[in-house]
Amino acid sequence: MRVDHSPESMDPGSFYRLLTAVIVPRPIAWVSTLTADGRTANLAPHSFFTVASTDPPVVQFTSVGRKDSLRNVEATGEFVVNFAPEPLFEQINATATDFPADEGEFDAVGIEQEPSLRVRPPRVAASPVVLECTLHATLGLGNSTVVFGRVVHAAVSDTVLVDGRPDIGLLRPLARLGGNEWGTVGxxxxxxxxxxxxxxxxxxxxxAD
Structure with missing residues (x-):
């Protein structure tokens, strides 16, 4: 027997919690951006994240509501997706705190940054993989905005490479599950x-055998 759920008869928050509990695991885009004046570096995790195109290489993440990451990307046209590994679990979670727009998460949480090669927003120094992106397009859908970024540069730490290829056992990616749950590769x-x-x-x- 199944339990039926209708979006039309449920409040949006309840259906959101249902969706995020069953669309799992979700990879995390740890997105770094700069404010329009270039003074503040923002860093926030977004768990609605995937590849949109391979040629040209385009990734996408969704901002539910108008968050700092979205506003900064719209203003500057650039962002970095920093890989979210298990050893940085607590720092990643801390950057989800609703800091004011003029208070950068790098400084507030104590995360070391490094300069990017092709874009202005900084990278997370301890992240094993970074994707530097320029804004390709945004798409508004209801209360959310999908951000499409063209990957103009990728950098991978040699500590996670095996025979020249990123190794999942060394990457140790985090994923979001339902509620406050997080997942690892297993x-x-x-x-x-x-x-x-x-x-x-x-x-x-x-x-199968």
């Missing part, structure tokens, strides 16, 4: 796709 499974020329129900079952 057990990893490898399963190659089956080419059509090799397809058969028995082949599928053999992969």
């Amino acid at each position: 057990e990893i499974h490898e399963l190659a796709r089956i080419p059509h020329r090799d397809w058969s129900p028995d082949r599928m079952r053999s992969h």
